[in-house]
Amino acid sequence: MVTKLxxxxxxxxxxxSIVLLIACARKGAEAGGVDDVLPTDKLVVVLADLHEADGVxxxxxxxxxxxxxIGALGYNKILKQNECTPEQLEASxxxxxxxxxxxxxxYRRVIEVLNHRITNAESAQRRxxxxxxAGEVPQVKPKREK
Numbered sequence: 001m002v003t004k005l006x007x008x009x010x011x012x013x014x015x016x017s018i019v020l021l022i023a024c025a026r027k028g029a030e031a032g033g034v035d036d037v038l039p040t041d042k043l044v045v046v047l048a049d050l051h052e053a054d055g056v057x058x059x060x061x062x063x064x065x066x067x068x069x070i071g072a073l074g075y076n077k078i079l080k081q082n083e084c085t086p087e088q089l090e091a092s093x094x095x096x097x098x099x100x101x102x103x104x105x106x107y108r109r110v111i112e113v114l115n116h117r118i119t120n121a122e123s124a125q126r127r128x129x130x131x132x133x134a135g136e137v138p139q140v141k142p143k144r145e146k
Contacts, residue, residue, distance in 0.1 A: 037096075040106055042082070043092050046082045047106070047110045049082060
């Protein structure tokens with residue numbers, strides 16, 4: 001009886017794992033092919049730009065009332081500037097989320113980029129304040145590096 005039960009359990013686990021693998025493969029295919037996945041360097045820049053836009057919207061109180069799509073947040077303009085489609089972004093996020101170590105590395109780099117942008121903006125702001133005190137014409141906008 002134990003042998004029949006263990007055979008049944010092993011068979012059930014085998015069939016369930018095959019079904020799970022097929023389901024995951026289909027879901028990955030629906031998310032987009034490998035061709036749709038952005039290289040990590042480009043994804044870092046795109047994510048940094050999107051998070052910067054989020055920060056600006058939160059600080060300014062300009063969040064749209066309905067946050068159910070990429071377009072609702074005004075992300076399409078940012079994606080277009082980065083030559084990226086919403087489908088590529090979604091496929092890339094789906095792919096890199098399946099590789100957690102790579103996704104962690106991507107977000108470490110996104111944080112570095114955002115910190116660098118903050119440092120540059122603060123430096124430009126200090127230079128403008130110093131220039132104003134000295135009676136010089138201040139810079140209009142800090143240089144933005146990607």
